[in-house]
Amino acid sequence: MxxxxxxxxxxxxxxxxxxxxxxxxxxxxxxxxxxxHPGGAAILALDAANRVCLVRQFRHAAGGYIWELPAGKIDHNEPPLQTAQRELAEEAGRTAREWRSLGEFLPSPGFLTEVVYLFLARELSEVASQLEASEVLETHWLPFEQVMQMAQSGELRDGKSLAALLRAAAYVQSPAR
Incomplete structure (x- = not known):
């Protein structure tokens, strides 16, 4: 080409x-x-109780509130992991000691150059969140299995969140049945 x-x-x-x-x-x-588009990073943050951080965020383009993982745009050519660390602190009020790359996601490669880098974050600690004025969101911590059910039912519709859940499933322990 x-x-x-x-x-x-x-x-x-x-x-x-x-x-x-x-x-x-x-x-x-x-x-x-x-x-x-400069790209972005999305974070599947998993706490010690096997709960996932989801944000319920207002998205004008989606016509209202949607569920998604904490995520954001790469600023000033920063490394994707740095973007993930910044966004986790800003949106979820957490830092993580353990980070695992879950690879990349192409949201719409027919016309968009954006690459979203996916991460699994564990061993979390609380910090003060710092939302931007243009971010209207609520932070929720839900059991991993419930979030997977939300993905399967269509309640969770965000592509980057679905991709990260799919890739993280191999690293997350399900409760004994």
């Missing part, structure tokens, strides 16, 4: 929008609308 031509359309606070003509691997010349 090669980029033949880029027409810049818009630069905002977070994203940049371009119309890009690209030569595809099959030699077809395609005109694509591409949104460039």
């Amino acid at each position: 090669s980029i033949e031509k880029v027409t810049h359309v818009y630069t905002g606070r977070v994203i940049e929008v371009n119309v890009e003509q690209v030569r595809l691997p099959n030699d077809h010349l395609a005109t694509l609308e591409i949104i460039h």
Whole structure:
């Protein structure tokens, strides 16, 4: 693939929008609308009681409140783990001694360059949360099994949260049945 031509359309606070003509691997010349995003990190924070931190956050684009894991945008090219650590403190009021990468998630690769880095955080300690003025959210700690049921029922609809839950399941001990 090669980029033949880029027409810049818009630069905002977070994203940049371009119309890009690209030569595809099959030699077809395609005109694509591409949104460039700096990426982000999402955290599945698991406490000693096997509870997951979920935030119930107002998302205008989703039409109201949705459930999701603490997460945020990569600022100033910071490493993804640093983003995760900052967002866990800001949104959940926690730090973690143990961090495990759960890999990457591509939210919508047909037109969006965003990569979301997924992390499992354990051995948590409380700190003061510091929400931004534009963040309207409630923090909840729910049993891992209940959060998995929310994912399976469709009550939890956020893609990055679903991906992190799926990947973290191998590392989380389920209670004996």
